[in-house]
Amino acid sequence: MGYSIAAGSVAVREVEFTRLDAGGRSGDWLECAIELEVRRDTQDRSRRDPDFVDDLSVTLMLGVELARGRGEGFEFYRAQADFVALKEGRHFARFYLPPEVVERDQMKQEVHSFLIQLSVAGELVSESVSRQLERPQVRDSFLARVDAESGRNDGVLAPQNQSPFLLSYPRETPSFRDTNRPVLGQ
Numbered sequence: 001m002g003y004s005i006a007a008g009s010v011a012v013r014e015v016e017f018t019r020l021d022a023g024g025r026s027g028d029w030l031e032c033a034i035e036l037e038v039r040r041d042t043q044d045r046s047r048r049d050p051d052f053v054d055d056l057s058v059t060l061m062l063g064v065e066l067a068r069g070r071g072e073g074f075e076f077y078r079a080q081a082d083f084v085a086l087k088e089g090r091h092f093a094r095f096y097l098p099p100e101v102v103e104r105d106q107m108k109q110e111v112h113s114f115l116i117q118l119s120v121a122g123e124l125v126s127e128s129v130s131r132q133l134e135r136p137q138v139r140d141s142f143l144a145r146v147d148a149e150s151g152r153n154d155g156v157l158a159p160q161n162q163s164p165f166l167l168s169y170p171r172e173t174p175s176f177r178d179t180n181r182p183v184l185g186q
C-alpha cells in the first residue's frame with residue numbers, strides 16, 4: 001500500500017513496503033521504498049544549481065506492532081540515508097529489515113506506523129507520516145518512543161547502501177554520501 005505526500009522543492013511522493021527474497025538467504029527482507037520528488041527551484045539561493053538538491057538526508061522511523069503471543073507492544077527502528085545530490089525528477093531511498101526480524105516479529109507487508117524526515121544540509125525541510133501519526137499528539141508520542149526505544153535496534157534497519165541490495169535497482173539508486181568516513185587532516 002502506498003501513501004502520497006507532496007510539498008516543497010523536495011518531497012516524499014509515495015511510500016511502499018514489499019517483502020523480498022535476497023536470493024541465497026533464507027527468509028524475506030522487508031523493503032521500504034520511498035519515492036522522492038525533486039523540483040527545480042530558482043528561488044533557493046543555497047542551491048549550487050537550481051536543478052539539484054545537494055546533501056539530502058532521508059531518515060526513516062518505523063513502529064512495528066508485535067504479533068500477539070510474542071510480547072505486547074511495539075519495536076521501533078530508525079535509519080538514515082545520505083545522498084550526495086539529486087537532480088530534478090523522481091528518485092528512491094530504500095531501507096531494509098532483515099529476514100530474522102521479519103520472521104521473529106511475524107511481519108506482513110506493512111508496518112504499523114512510519115515517519116520520514118527529509119533534511120538538506122542538516123536542516124529539516126519536510127516530514128511525512130503514516131495515517132496513524134497524523135494527529136500531532138500521536139506523532140509526538142511516536143517520536144518520544146523512537147528516541148527512547150530505537151537504540152536497542154541500532155543498525156537493524158539498513159539503508160540500501162548497507163544492505164545486500166546495494167547493487168539492486170542500479171538506474172534508480174542515487175549516490176550515497178559516506179558519513180562514517182573520517183575527514184582527512186582531523
